[in-house]
Structures are given as structure tokens and as C-alpha cells.
Amino acid sequence: MGMPTPVDLDTLDNGPEPSWEVLDRLLDQADDKALQAYLEELPLGELAFAVSHLKEADQLSMLERLPPDLAAQVLDEVPYIQVTEWLDDLKPQSAAAILEELPSDEQADLIGDLEEKDAEAILDEFEPEQAESLRELVRYDDEEAGGLMITEFLAYPAWYTVQNVVEDLRENAEEYNRYPSQYLFVVDDQRRLSGVMRMRDLLLKPMGARLDSFMQDDPHYVNHHDGMDVLDDFFDRFPLLGVPVLNQQQHLLGIVIRSDFMEAWGEKQDEDYMRSQGVMEEELRSMPLLRRMRGRLPWLTANIFLSIVAASVIAMNQDILAELIALAVFLPIVSGVSGNAGFQAVAVSMRELSLGVVRPEEVGRVVLKEMGLGLANGLILGLVLSGLAWFWQGNLWLGLVVGTAMAVNTMFSAVLGGCMPLMLKKMKLDPAVASGPILTTLTDMAGFFLVLSLAAFLMTRLAS
Amino acid sequence: MGMPTPVDLDTLDNGPEPSWEVLDRLLDQADDKALQAYLEELPLGELAFAVSHLKEADQLSMLERLPPDLAAQVLDEVPYIQVTEWLDDLKPQSAAAILEELPSDEQADLIGDLEEKDAEAILDEFEPEQAESLRELVRYDDEEAGGLMITEFLAYPAWYTVQNVVEDLRENAEEYNRYPSQYLFVVDDQRRLSGVMRMRDLLLKPMGARLDSFMQDDPHYVNHHDGMDVLDDFFDRFPLLGVPVLNQQQHLLGIVIRSDFMEAWGEKQDEDYMRSQGVMEEELRSMPLLRRMRGRLPWLTANIFLSIVAASVIAMNQDILAELIALAVFLPIVSGVSGNAGFQAVAVSMRELSLGVVRPEEVGRVVLKEMGLGLANGLILGLVLSGLAWFWQGNLWLGLVVGTAMAVNTMFSAVLGGCMPLMLKKMKLDPAVASGPILTTLTDMAGFFLVLSLAAFLMTRLAS
Numbered sequence: 070m071g072m073p074t075p076v077d078l079d080t081l082d083n084g085p086e087p088s089w090e091v092l093d094r095l096l097d098q099a100d101d102k103a104l105q106a107y108l109e110e111l112p113l114g115e116l117a118f119a120v121s122h123l124k125e126a127d128q129l130s131m132l133e134r135l136p137p138d139l140a141a142q143v144l145d146e147v148p149y150i151q152v153t154e155w156l157d158d159l160k161p162q163s164a165a166a167i168l169e170e171l172p173s174d175e176q177a178d179l180i181g182d183l184e185e186k187d188a189e190a191i192l193d194e195f196e197p198e199q200a201e202s203l204r205e206l207v208r209y210d211d212e213e214a215g216g217l218m219i220t221e222f223l224a225y226p227a228w229y230t231v232q233n234v235v236e237d238l239r240e241n242a243e244e245y246n247r248y249p250s251q252y253l254f255v256v257d258d259q260r261r262l263s264g265v266m267r268m269r270d271l272l273l274k275p276m277g278a279r280l281d282s283f284m285q286d287d288p289h290y291v292n293h294h295d296g297m298d299v300l301d302d303f304f305d306r307f308p309l310l311g312v313p314v315l316n317q318q319q320h321l322l323g324i325v326i327r328s329d330f331m332e333a334w335g336e337k338q339d340e341d342y343m344r345s346q347g348v349m350e351e352e353l354r355s356m357p358l359l360r361r362m363r364g365r366l367p368w369l370t371a372n373i374f375l376s377i378v379a380a381s382v383i384a385m386n387q388d389i390l391a392e393l394i395a396l397a398v399f400l401p402i403v404s405g406v407s408g409n410a411g412f413q414a415v416a417v418s419m420r421e422l423s424l425g426v427v428r429p430e431e432v433g434r435v436v437l438k439e440m441g442l443g444l445a446n447g448l449i450l451g452l453v454l455s456g457l458a459w460f461w462q463g464n465l466w467l468g469l470v471v472g473t474a475m476a477v478n479t480m481f482s483a484v485l486g487g488c489m490p491l492m493l494k495k496m497k498l499d500p501a502v503a504s505g506p507i508l509t510t511l512t513d514m515a516g517f518f519l520v521l522s523l524a525a526f527l528m529t530r531l532a533s
Numbered sequence: 534m535g536m537p538t539p540v541d542l543d544t545l546d547n548g549p550e551p552s553w554e555v556l557d558r559l560l561d562q563a564d565d566k567a568l569q570a571y572l573e574e575l576p577l578g579e580l581a582f583a584v585s586h587l588k589e590a591d592q593l594s595m596l597e598r599l600p601p602d603l604a605a606q607v608l609d610e611v612p613y614i615q616v617t618e619w620l621d622d623l624k625p626q627s628a629a630a631i632l633e634e635l636p637s638d639e640q641a642d643l644i645g646d647l648e649e650k651d652a653e654a655i656l657d658e659f660e661p662e663q664a665e666s667l668r669e670l671v672r673y674d675d676e677e678a679g680g681l682m683i684t685e686f687l688a689y690p691a692w693y694t695v696q697n698v699v700e701d702l703r704e705n706a707e708e709y710n711r712y713p714s715q716y717l718f719v720v721d722d723q724r725r726l727s728g729v730m731r732m733r734d735l736l737l738k739p740m741g742a743r744l745d746s747f748m749q750d751d752p753h754y755v756n757h758h759d760g761m762d763v764l765d766d767f768f769d770r771f772p773l774l775g776v777p778v779l780n781q782q783q784h785l786l787g788i789v790i791r792s793d794f795m796e797a798w799g800e801k802q803d804e805d806y807m808r809s810q811g812v813m814e815e816e817l818r819s820m821p822l823l824r825r826m827r828g829r830l831p832w833l834t835a836n837i838f839l840s841i842v843a844a845s846v847i848a849m850n851q852d853i854l855a856e857l858i859a860l861a862v863f864l865p866i867v868s869g870v871s872g873n874a875g876f877q878a879v880a881v882s883m884r885e886l887s888l889g890v891v892r893p894e895e896v897g898r899v900v901l902k903e904m905g906l907g908l909a910n911g912l913i914l915g916l917v918l919s920g921l922a923w924f925w926q927g928n929l930w931l932g933l934v935v936g937t938a939m940a941v942n943t944m945f946s947a948v949l950g951g952c953m954p955l956m957l958k959k960m961k962l963d964p965a966v967a968s969g970p971i972l973t974t975l976t977d978m979a980g981f982f983l984v985l986s987l988a989a990f991l992m993t994r995l996a997s
Binding site: 117118121145146147148235238239242251268269271272273304305306310327328331332334335338339342343346347348352353354355358361362365366368369370372373376377379380381383384387390391394395397398399400401402404405406409410412413415416417419420421423424425426427428434435438441442445446449450453454457461479509513517 | 581610611699702703715732735736769774791792799802803806812817819822825830833836837844859863866869873874879881884887888889890892898902906910913914918921943973977
């Protein structure tokens with residue numbers, strides 16, 4: 070974790086010529102040195118961009134030709150999903166050599182996401198005990214502490230003195246440099262965690278002092294099966310750079326580094342966003358067409374049937390529509406605008422849930438809050454729309470119908486949108502995915518129904 | 534930054550009775566001790582929830598009654614927007630006393646977001662030179678390095694020995710414990726940055742060694758005016774816990790801590806999400822109604838006019854609709870589903886932009902990619918819908934019309950949705966906010982137009 074040579078951050082903005090063309094050239098030549106030199110010099114942010122524009126074959130040959138440590142740096146730069154693709158296709162030896170250069174948590178994540186046989190082939194390239202510990206890590210879910218922890222940490226017995234530790238640090242400085250943690254852990258002969266200290270604390274103590282004479286006992290920890298929400302709350306609450314991970318027997322298994330967790334947390338929210346927009350599988354445009362269809366088509370097809378359901382409300386009231394065709398103009402307006410009012414409420418609920426200021430049980434409170442706001446906004450929107458309708462179609466009663474429908478449906482949609490994430494979360498469903506479709510369908514149906522049934526009720530007046 | 538006493542993370546799930554009721558009781562009693570004790574024991578995640586359920590007056594009196602350091606912890610727990618509300622309303626002395634307990638970057642952020650006069654009143658409570666340095670920090674934009682940095686860091690002259698440093702650390706251990714950074718900086722007599730080392734490096738060196746004998750020279754740094762994208766790229770690329778911030782004269786002004794940045798970055802994306810859903814001002818349901826309306830109403834009103842524009846396409850073709858009222862059923866289906874195909878493309882583009890695998894100039898590439906996928910999906914969706922229409926309305930030609938419209942509009946919407954974020958970014962507009970409205974309006978118009986004009990073209994066949 071030493072400091073690499075400085076990089077001119079300005080190259081970010083005024084980048085040079087599109088660098089994948091240069092890469093292309095270099096790959097066609099046999100000159101690996103030049104390729105290396107170029108990649109090592111590549112300005113910040115260029116690499117992912119350049120690589121993602123290469124033909125897949127070229128991407129692989131590049132990785133095969135680079136020294137493993139540099140190849141590993143390339144992996145760090147490109148989207149995760151792309152990395153797994155590569156590892157599946159690389160020769161096991163090459164893949165293993167590159168993985169060797171990564172921290173244990175990334176090794177486990179990647180191997181866990183490979184196809185069974187590729188994973189096994191790669192693991193066979195590791196030394197048996199390393200392969201074994203990797204297999205254990207792989208068994209963890211990516212979203213639990215055990216799946217996010219690294220197993221590179223420093224742990225010493227309680228009777229060690231500062232002197233002992235410093236000597237050990239000196240001997241293994243080379244290796245320990247790769248350890249991100251700034252903490253030392255104190256464990257008993259069962260490797261049960263008994264204390265912790267920051268490395269810099271050693272500076273302030275006499276060389277002869279025993280670790281247990283100044284360590285923090287009762288350190289914080291998480292259980293290896295704790296989920297991301299527990300970790301998120303932990304790091305929210307405590308300004309620590311990492312947290313030790315213990316199993317039921319209190320054995321120290323590893324540590325979750327704050328920045329690693331933050332990254333994973335960010336990716337998780339990234340995927341939630343994609344799924345909330347109906348992209349069901351991670352997609353990069355460099356992927357083959359069929360693969361990309363698989364991610365997008367399911368939701369669109371489901372969407373057709375949902376909107377048929379909504380539109381059937383119109384079908385059932387065609388006669389009313391036929392009597393006053395102008396209503397057809399306002400159906401999409403009412404359902405569309407009030408639908409958006411619902412999505413605003415969804416957004417606020419999603420955020421309040423993630424901030425922890427509202428809980429799934431509090432549907433009642435949210436209903437009240439959204440009812441008030443929905444009514445207020447609904448009335449204003451209703452007035453605006455009825456005015457427009459009156460002015461546009463020269464029909465006061467028409468204005469009354471669509472205005473009322475808008476007001477009522479806006480309130481309905483806001484209340485519904487506000488509660489949905491809470492209820493879905495309570496049902497252990499993913500609010501990000503499910504909120505949208507349900508809300509759209511229901512508010513469309515309600516909107517169509519309100520406009521058309523109010524019209525039916527006032528038809529005599531409307532037709533006049 | 535020492536380790537607080539452990540917390541039972543289980544209380545997260547099976548929390549005790551809603552704790553704001555307890556808080557309410559404690560606030561009614563005069564017993565500050567009990568209130569403190571309760572807050573100090575409050576399980577993880579409870580605090581923000583509890584406080585956000587108190588009446589505003591109670592929230593303030595609670596802060597006034599707590600010892601400043603505990604009050605500062607409360608501030609750390611609740612949403613930022615709420616904190617600024619409080620500081621505006623607290624007595625300047627109390628506000629200043631609480632701010633004293635926070636790191637300089639948070640002090641500056643908060644003071645910067647207060648109303649002018651409140652900010653000045655609070656700053657007057659600080660010692661002059663501290664107030665001055667705060668005023669300087671406040672001048673920075675929240676989203677540039679200077680606005681994100683903390684000014685608590687350790688810097689020593691090059692001729693200092695390990696001995697000198699360790700003595701200084703010993704003397705000021707108390708204060709330095711609040712410093713999050715794990716690095717030591719080496720500066721010349723002008724406070725220009727000349728080198729850096731990790732604290733733990735001191736452990737490995739003889740007490741007599743001069744800092745410049747083993748420091749890393751040419752350390753990385755960012756300029757105080759660099760934006761969040763530069764910092765994001767920096768922390769992506771280098772596994773460092775912080776980065777020094779220099780001005781044009783290379784003076785060391787402060788450091789940006791990785792975890793602080795990650796937090797700010799996460800909040801930024803949070804706000805983008807809210808705005809993308811049409812919530813224009815940060816909202817918590819605990820805020821007053823009018824304030825919440827201000828955040829939601831503008832977009833809804835704009836939305837009415839946009840959807841009027843779209844619906845005017847229907848208005849202009851009412852006669853066709855009147856001839857075959859069944860078409861009205863399919864208008865929302867075609868525009869809705871293809872609209873969603875567009876939002877999928879928006880999501881993929883937003884993500885590829887943030888991953889750096891696509892650039893604003895690459896509209897051409899995205900058009901091609903989305904055209905292929907949009908056509909493929911469009912054909913399938915078109916077939917499905919025409920089949921459904923034929924079966925449902927018993928009119929093959931109707932099926933042909935809506936199926937074709939669906940296919941064409943899906944491709945159009947995908948292409949449009951894919952390019953929009955790139956084009957908006959190029960125009961320095963916020964893709965998160967602007968993509969949605971534009972896309973919806975255009976795909977609705979196109980969808981309505983396609984269905985109705987195709988119908989007009991085939992009307993003889995349709996009517997038969």
C-alpha cells in the first residue's frame with residue numbers, strides 16, 4: 070500500500086486520443102514491453118474505457134501477456150461483471166496467477182461468481198491450504214460479513230510485548246505492506262479475539278509493555294453471518310476503519326475494511342437502481358446482444374400484461390369514451406401526472422428507510438403524511454387541469470370531471486407510493502424492483518376509472 | 534477515535550418499544566442525567582428514528598440540555614438536512630459549543646448551509662483565528678476537495694527525527710486521537726508538501742532517523758479546487774485512506790479522508806435519485822407540509838403541461854379515434870411499455886457513464902447498440918401485442934397497427950433513452966433530472982402518433 074508515482078489528474082479532462090486505438094495497435098504488435106509501458110502510463114480513468122472498447126479476444130490476449138501484478142491492476146479498473154467473464158475464459162494458470170495478486174475478499178468474490186468447473190480448475194492452481202481457505206470464503210454470501218471480510222490481518226498473543234510485535238513487523242514488513250488494516254488484534258491460544266489496538270498506539274508505549282497492558286478489551290465486532298444493513302449501521306455509528314469478524318465460537322476470522330464495505334454498498338445500490346428501471350441482469354453495452362436482451366426483455370413483457378390489465382378499464386368503458394371522445398385526451402394526462410406524484414412518495418420512503426427515520430411498521434404514519442400532502446398537491450393540480458380542460462375544450466363540466474379525477478388520483482397515488490416500499494420491505498420483497506410496476510398499474514387503473522366513471526355520472530351535463 | 538464500549542447489534546432487528554415515546558417521557562421530566570444515560574445506551578440505528586419523531590421544540594430542548602460532545606454524536610446520527618434546521622434555531626452559544634466537537638470539514642459544511650446571519654452569530658462564538666480558518670473552508674464548494682477536506686492532520690519538518698515525532702505524539706496524544714489520518718506529512722518551512730509516510734512506518738525506523746531519510750517523496754495530492762469526479766477516480770485507483778489537498782502554491786491545506794469522501798459521494802447519488810423521481814428539494818416527512826409541497830409541486834405542475842403537449846397528439850386525431858374507439862385502449866399500452874424500454878436504456882447509460890466505460894462524445898456508438906437491442910426487443914413485444922390485440926378485439930388489422938407501432942416506438946425510445954444522458958451531460962445538464970420528463974413526453978407523443986396515423990392509413994381495413 071505504498072504510494073505509487075504521482076499521476077497528472079488533469080489528463081482526466083483533456084484526455085489524449087481515444088486510447089483503445091493505441092491499445093489496439095500495441096496488441097497487434099508482438100511488443101509486450103511497449104504494451105506494459107503504455108498501460109502503466111495510462112492516465113486515470115482511461116483504462117476501463119479503453120479495455121471495454123477492445124474485441125474480447127484482444128482483451129484476453131492482453132491479460133495473458135501482462136505480468137500478473139499489472140493484469141491485476143487492470144482488473145481493479147474495469148467493471149466487476151467484465152472481470153468474471155475474463156476469468157471464465159482465461160487459462161486456469163493465468164487466472165490463478167492474476168488472482169494471487171488480489172486481496173482474499175476479492176479472490177473469493179470472483180471465484181464464487183465463476184462457473185463451477187472454471188472455479189475448480191483455478192482453485193487447483195493454488196496451494197492446497199490456500200485453496201481450502203478460499204473455498205471457505207466462497208461459501209459465504211457476498212452480502213454477509215464473511216463474504217466481505219479479508220483474511221489479511223495482524224493478530225498477536227496477549228503476552229507479546231511491543232518489542233515482539235515491532236520485530237515481527239520488521240521481519241515481515243514486505244508482506245504486511247499489503248495489509249490495509251491499521252489495527253492490531255490480540256487473540257488467545259484458541260484465536261478468540263480478546264483485544265484490539267491501533268498500530269500507532271505502539272509508538273506511544275515502552276518497548277517492554279505487554280499488549281494486554283494497553284489493548285482495548287471488549288472490542289466491537291460483527292458476526293460472520295451479519296448482513297450489509299448491520300455493517301452499514303455499524304460504520305455509520307462508529308468512525309472506525311474496519312471491524313473484526315467473529316464466528317459463533319468468537320474466533321477471529323477476518324476484518325471488514327470500511328472502504329471495501331462502502332464500495333460493495335455502493336454497487337448494491339447501483340444494482341437496485343438498474344433493477345428499479347427494469348434492467349434485471351447487469352448489463353454493459355460491450356456484452357453480446359442476446360445477453361443484453363435477457364436483462365431487459367422479461368420486465369418489458371411483464372409490462373405489456375400489466376398495462377393490458379390497466380387498459381382493460383378503458384375497454385370496459387368504451388361506450389362512455391365513444392360518447393365524449395375528448396375524454397381520451399385526458400386519460401393519459403391524469404394517470405401519468407398522478408403516477409409521478411406516486412413515484413415522488415416512493416422516492417421519499419426509500420430514502421427515509423435507508424436513513425432509518427421510518428420503519429416498515431409505520432405504514433399508518435406514512436399514510437397520514439402522504440394523504441395531507443397528496444390532497445394539497447392534488448387540489449392544486451386538479452384546479453390547473455380543470456382550468457386547462459375548460460379553456461381547451463370549452464367544456465366546464467369536462468374540466469370538472471378531469472380536475473376531480475386528478476385531485477383524487479394524486480392523493481391515492483401519493484398514499485400508495487408512500488406505503489408500498491414499507492409494505493414490500495416488510496414482506497421481504499425488494500422495494501426497488503416491485504414498487505414501480507405495481508404503482509404504475511394501480512394508478513393507471515384508478516385514473517382511467519375515475520375519469521370515465523365520473524364522466525358517466527355527469528354524461529348528461531357533459532354532452533350538453 | 535478510540536473504541537467505544539460494545540453494542541449489541543441484535544437490537545437492530547428486535548428493537549425495544551418505539552424509543553421516541555421513552556424520549557418524550559424523559560424530555561418532560563427535568564432529569565437531564567436520565568436523558569443522557571438513555572441516549573448513551575440507545576441501540577444502533579434507534580437514535581435517528583427516535584429524534585425524527587419528536588416535536589421540533591423537544592428536539593431543540595434535548596440538544597440544549599445535553600453535554601456538547603453527546604449532542605454532537607446525536608448530530609452525527611440524524612439526516613444532515615435536519616441538523617442544519619436545528620443549528621439555525623439553536624442559541625449561537627449552544628450551536629457553537631456543539632460544532633466545536635465536530636471535525637473541521639463538518640463544521641464548515643454545516644456553517645456554510647446556515648442562513649447568513651445565523652452562521653455569523655455562531656462564528657462569533659469561536660476564537661478569532663479558528664473562525665477565520667472556518668470562513669476560509671466555508672468559501673469552498675461542498676463538492677470540491679477544499680470543501681471535503683479536514684484540517685486536522687500531522688505535518689513535521691523534514692529534519693525532524695522519529696524521536697522528535699514520537700515525543701510530539703506522546704505530548705499531544707489526547708488531541709491527536711481525534712485525527713483520523715494514518716499518515717504523517719513532511720513540509721518545508723513554507724508548509725509546502727515535500728513527503729509523506731504512514732504512521733506505522735515510524736515503528737520500523739531507528740529513533741534517530743530523519744523523516745526525509747525514509748519519507749515517500751512526490752506524494753499524490755489533489756488541488757483544492759478539484760471536483761468530486763477527480764476524487765472518485767483517485768480513490769478508485771489508489772487504495773489510500775486519504776489524499777493531501779494543496780493549493781496552487783503547493784501549500785498543504787488539509788486532507789480528504791476516503792470514508793468522508795465515500796459518504797459525500799453516496800449522499801450526492803442519493804439526491805440525484807430523489808431529483809430523478811421529481812423531488813426537487815431534500816424532504817423528510819417530519820418537515821412542515823408547505824416545505825414538502827415546495828419540493829414536489831414544481832415537477833408535477835411542469836408534468837401537466839408536458840403531458841398536455843403529448844396528449845395534444847391524441848386531440849389532433851380525435852376523428853380517427855372516434856371511428857375506432859378500441860384504439861383508445863392501446864394508446865397507453867404502446868406509449869407506456871415502449872417508454873419503459875427507454876428508461877432501461879437511460880439506466881444503462883447512467884451506469885456506464887459513472888463506470889467510465891462510455892463517454893458523452895460516443896452518442897454514435899450508443900445509438901447503434903440501442904438500435905439493435907431496441908429492434909430485437911421491439912419486434913418481440915410487437916408480435917406479443919398484435920397477437921393479444923387480435924385475440925382480444927378479434928381484429929387482425931388492429932393487431933397489425935398496434936404491433937407495428939409498438940415495435941417502432943420501442944426502438945425509438947431505446948435509442949432516445951440511451952443517448953439522452955450522454956447528450957445532457959455534454960450540455961452540462963443533470964441527466965438524472967432531465968432524462969425522465971423529456972423521454973416520457975417524446976415517447977408518448979411518438980407512440981400516440983404511430984398508433985393513430987397507422988390506423989388512419991389502414992382505416993378502411995380496420996373498420997371492415
